[in-house]
Amino acid sequence: MSQAEIFSDTFVVHAINPEKKTFDRIDRLAARAETFEMELLIDINAEVWPVAANDKISFALATTLSLNGDPDDGTYQQYEKGASLLDRYEYAMHGKVYNFNHKEGENIEIDVSFGGLLMRLSGDQRHLVGIELDQSIYCLMKKV
Secondary structure (H helix, E strand, O other): OOOOEEEEEEEEEEEEOOOOOOEOOEEEEEEEEOOOOOEEEEEEEOOOOOOOOOOEEEEEEEOOOOOOOOOOOOOOOOOOOOOOHHHHOOEEEEEEEEEEEEOOOOEEEEEEEEOOEEEEEEEEHHHHOOOOOOOEEEEEEEEO
8 A cells, every 4th residue: 555545455346236227338336345344336437447246356545646645636647757556556536525424333434426426435434534524535446
C-alpha cells in the first residue's frame, strides 16, 4: 500500500447486477473483501472494464495519484512525467464521498459518487478512518 492509499483489500465478486437492474454499458458489482470483513457495491463501465462473477479484484481508495502521497488538485494530467498509482491498476475513477451511515456497533457505510457511478463500502469503521465526508477520492481496481 502506498502512502496515498487510505484503504486497500482484495475483493471477490459474488454477484453482477444483484438488484436485476441493467443499464447500457454499466454493471453493478457486489463483492466481499478477503482480508477485512467489508462489503462493496460499485458501478463500473463494463464496456471499458468487464468483470465476471468470482473474479478477484485488487481494490484501493486513495486521496491522490502521487506515489509519495503529495496532494493533487483532482485533475489528471496524462502528459506529466513520472510514475503514479494509475500505473499499478487497470481501472480508476475519481469522485466525492457524499454520505456516511453509521450502523449498529462499529459498522459504517460510506457512499461515493463518481460522476453518477456509485459505490457503497460497508464494514468496520476502523478500516475506513482516513475517509471523510465531502472528500475527493480515487477508486483504483485491477483483476488479480
